[in-house]
Amino acid sequence: xxxxxxxxxxxxxxxxxxxxxxxxxxxxxxxxxxxxxxxxxxxxxxxxxxxxxxxxxxxxxxxxxxxxxxxxxxxxxxxxxxxxxxxxxxxxxxxxxxxxxxxxxxxxxxxxxxxxxxxxxxxxxxxxxxxxxxxxxxxxxxxxxxxxxxxxxxxxxxxxxxxxxxxxxxxxxxxxxxxxxxxxxxxxxxxxxxxxxxxxxxxxxxxxxxxxxxxxxxxxxxxxxxxxxxxxxxxxxxxxxxxxxxxxxxxxxxxxxxxxxxxxxxxxxxxxxxxxxxxxxxxxxxxxxxxxxxxxxxxxxxxxxxxxxxxxxxxxxxxxxxxxxxxxxxxxxxxxxxxxxxxxxxxxxxxxxxxxxxxxxxxxxxxxxxxxxxxxxxxxxxxxxxxxxxxxxxxxxxxxxxxxxxxxxxxxxxxxxxxxxxxxxxxxxxxxxxxxxxxxxxxxxxxxxxxxxxxxx
Numbered sequence: 001x002x003x004x005x006x007x008x009x010x011x012x013x014x015x016x017x018x019x020x021x022x023x024x025x026x027x028x029x030x031x032x033x034x035x036x037x038x039x040x041x042x043x044x045x046x047x048x049x050x051x052x053x054x055x056x057x058x059x060x061x062x063x064x065x066x067x068x069x070x071x072x073x074x075x076x077x078x079x080x081x082x083x084x085x086x087x088x089x090x091x092x093x094x095x096x097x098x099x100x101x102x103x104x105x106x107x108x109x110x111x112x113x114x115x116x117x118x119x120x121x122x123x124x125x126x127x128x129x130x131x132x133x134x135x136x137x138x139x140x141x142x143x144x145x146x147x148x149x150x151x152x153x154x155x156x157x158x159x160x161x162x163x164x165x166x167x168x169x170x171x172x173x174x175x176x177x178x179x180x181x182x183x184x185x186x187x188x189x190x191x192x193x194x195x196x197x198x199x200x201x202x203x204x205x206x207x208x209x210x211x212x213x214x215x216x217x218x219x220x221x222x223x224x225x226x227x228x229x230x231x232x233x234x235x236x237x238x239x240x241x242x243x244x245x246x247x248x249x250x251x252x253x254x255x256x257x258x259x260x261x262x263x264x265x266x267x268x269x270x271x272x273x274x275x276x277x278x279x280x281x282x283x284x285x286x287x288x289x290x291x292x293x294x295x296x297x298x299x300x301x302x303x304x305x306x307x308x309x310x311x312x313x314x315x316x317x318x319x320x321x322x323x324x325x326x327x328x329x330x331x332x333x334x335x336x337x338x339x340x341x342x343x344x345x346x347x348x349x350x351x352x353x354x355x356x357x358x359x360x361x362x363x364x365x366x367x368x369x370x371x372x373x374x375x376x377x378x379x380x381x382x383x384x385x386x387x388x389x390x391x392x393x394x395x396x397x398x399x400x401x402x403x404x405x406x407x408x409x410x411x412x413x414x415x416x417x418x419x420x421x422x423x424x425x426x427x428x429x430x431x432x433x434x435x436x437x438x439x440x441x442x443x444x445x446x447x448x449x450x451x452x453x454x455x456x457x
Contacts, residue, residue, distance in 0.1 A: 036065040039139040040127040047123070052230030053151045055114070057085065057107040057123065066130035067092070067099025069138050073107065075114065077121035077149070084109050084123075091130070098130035111151060122146050153232040154179040156224055159205070159455040162447075166243045168214040168325050168434045172448055173238070174198070174207050174455045177226055184226035186210040189219060193429045196305050196382045198452060205455065209383045211428035214325040214341060218242055250326040250342070254281065258418060265414070269368060278332060284371065285330065285338055285416065292370040293343070299365050299377055300385050300430035309359035309380035313438040314405055316356070316422050318349035324434050343432040344387065344425035351420045352393075352410045357402040358386045358424070358438075366394045372423065373415025376408055384438075387425040390417040 046058035055075075061068060073085040085107040089100040123145045128138040155178035162171030173186050175195070185194040186208040193210035197203070208224070219242045227233040259281045266284050267273060273280040322342050330338040357378060364385075365377035372389035376396060379385055392412025402408060411422045426435045437443045 036131050037133060037139060038063070038065045038129075038131075040068060040129050040141045042125055042127055042141050042143045044123070044125055044143055044145050047145060047147070048229060048231075049147055050228070050230035051111060051116075051121070051147050051149045052228070052232040053111055054231060055084070055107075055109040055111045055116075056231060057109075058105070059107075059125065060102070060104040061127050062102035063099065063127075063129040063139075064101070065097075066138070067097045067101055068103060069099050069128045069130045071103075072126045074124040074126070075109075075116065075121060076124065077116050077119070080115050082114055084114070111149060116149050118149050118151055120146065121149050148230075150228065150230040151232065153234045154182050154184075154226040154228050156184075156226055156234050156236050158224060158236065158238060160451040161224075161238045162210075162240045164241045164243050165212055165219075166245045167212050167216045168245065168432070169243075170209060170211040170428045170433045170437060170447075171240065172207055172209050172451065173224055174205065174451055175224055176204050177206055178204065179226070179228050180204070182226045182228045184208075184224070186222070186224055188212065188222050189216065190221070191429075191431065193383060194303075196307070198455075199307050200452070200456075202456070207382065207452070209428050211431040211433045212242075213431055214343070216242075245325075248323055248326045250322060250328045252328050252330045254278075254330050254332045254337070262416065266370070269370065278337070282338055285340060288370045289340065292372060295369065296377065296387070296427070297430035300379075300383075300427055303383045303385070303429065304362060304379050304381040307381045308361050309384060310404075311359070312441040312444050313358040313386065313426065313435070314356065315358070315435075315439045316347045316349070316353075316424060318347040318353070318422070320345060321348050321421055322346035324432075324436070344389075344423045345435050346421050346423050348419065348421040349411060352412065353420075353422075354407050355388055355391065355409045355411060355422055356405040357408050358426075359404050361386070361402060363396045363398050363400040363402065363408070366396055366398055368414070371416040373417060374409070374412065375415075378402065378408075383429040385427040385430075387423075387427065389423040389425075390415050390421060392420075 040061055040063040043060040068089050070088045075082050075084045091098050125143040127141045131138045133139055157176040160174040165171045177184055185192055188210050193208050195206040195208035198205050198207050223235050223237045225235045259277045263277050263280050270288055273283050324345055326342040328340050328342055329336050359380050361378040361380035364379045369375045374391040374394050375389040376394055377385060377387050390412055391409040393410040396408045411420050413420050424435055426433050426438045
């Protein structure tokens with residue numbers, strides 16, 4: 001009987017130990033499950049340091065454990081302490097990811113209606129998750145961000161505006177701006193052209209070079225604008241006279257021998273081309289042409305802020321072979337198979353002739369680019385660029401600085417070139433324009449230099 005009692009007692013103790021271990025493990029598991037201690041992650045870097053008339057708050061928040069429970073944003077300035085935004089997330093389940101895993105929001109508010117005035121203020125972001133910690137209130141993250149309220153819009157004064165402009169032409173607007181911490185410039189028919197300090201020591205005077213694409217039918221809108229860091233914007237409409245130009249046409253006869261010579265070159269760079277040789281040629285002349293022009297526009301998207309060029313742009317010596325904005329019809333076996341517009345000037349000289357920079361600038365591209373073949377693009381500052389293509393050799397690299405008439409390459413037949421020549425283009429903020437204006441010393445003086453000098457008075 002004593003032995004039996006001992007066995008029962010031993011079994012009971014063993015069962016009790018197992019039960020304690022089980023309950024302890026369950027308790028630890030429950031604690032880890034419901035009392036997780038990872039705080040929500042708060043990112044408010046997209047909220048700017050300045051707040052304008054229209055308050056703008058951007059945030060991203062996440063919680064990888066129990067999920068987001070609530071978000072509250074407070075605005076504080078002096079004695080004012082207001083809640084500007086609050087949101088609660090309902091339970092999605094009872095365990096695991098209970099609340100929202102992540103959220104990104106933009107909050108707007110009327111600064112003046114909320115009682116805030118120009119000067120310093122702060123935002124307080126309070127975020128809680130679905131953990132049982134903090135007496136079931138969850139883990140909390142609090143982030144403070146100091147900002148400046150600025151509700152005064154920048155002031156603009158136009159000192160000079162272009163009187164006339166034609167499709168493919170360029171012009172300038174010179175203006176005075178009260179706040180240097182602004183993005184400003186001219187918008188014509190929806191195309192924005194940034195403004196830059198004129199560079200003669202005046203801290204408040206800017207110039208914007210703008211252009212009309214070759215196919216513009218009329219000027220629908222033309223404004224000068226400035227927007228500061230707080231989002232306050234001033235828009236000043238102005239006018240210029242639209243002068244039409246006669247459309248020029250040209251015919252290009254496409255032969256099998258020409259196609260047979262060119263397609264192998266393009267296939268090296270564009271293996272996706274399919275079909276007969278004529279199909280591949282048309283793909284190059286259309287799709288690849290569009291891709292190339294888009295790439296050129298992108299390259300012109302971040303111009304140097306200082307004006308590097310001086311005086312008129314030098315013209316490559318030789319005979320003109322094709323003009324700017326020539327509307328070309330492509331004829332193959334007696335039929336018209338394509339239409340394109342020539343966005344530059346073709347000039348023929350001797351084979352492998354030296355090509356020189358048209359003006360001082362910085363090389364931003366020197367590589368192969370489809371229909372342009374070996375191509376060089378120079379940034380002359382403040383939105384002005386020059387392009388040289390079909391080169392047989394390139395003697396510069398991106399980052400090189402060049403002076404006017406520096407040798408940058410040799411003419412050739414790369415790309416969609418039927419014979420050795422230079423294709424030369426000028427661009428204003430990515431818009432192809434008439435090179436002849438920039439070759440003309442008188443046009444430079446009347447359009448740019450004289451207005452700059454007169455704007456000082």
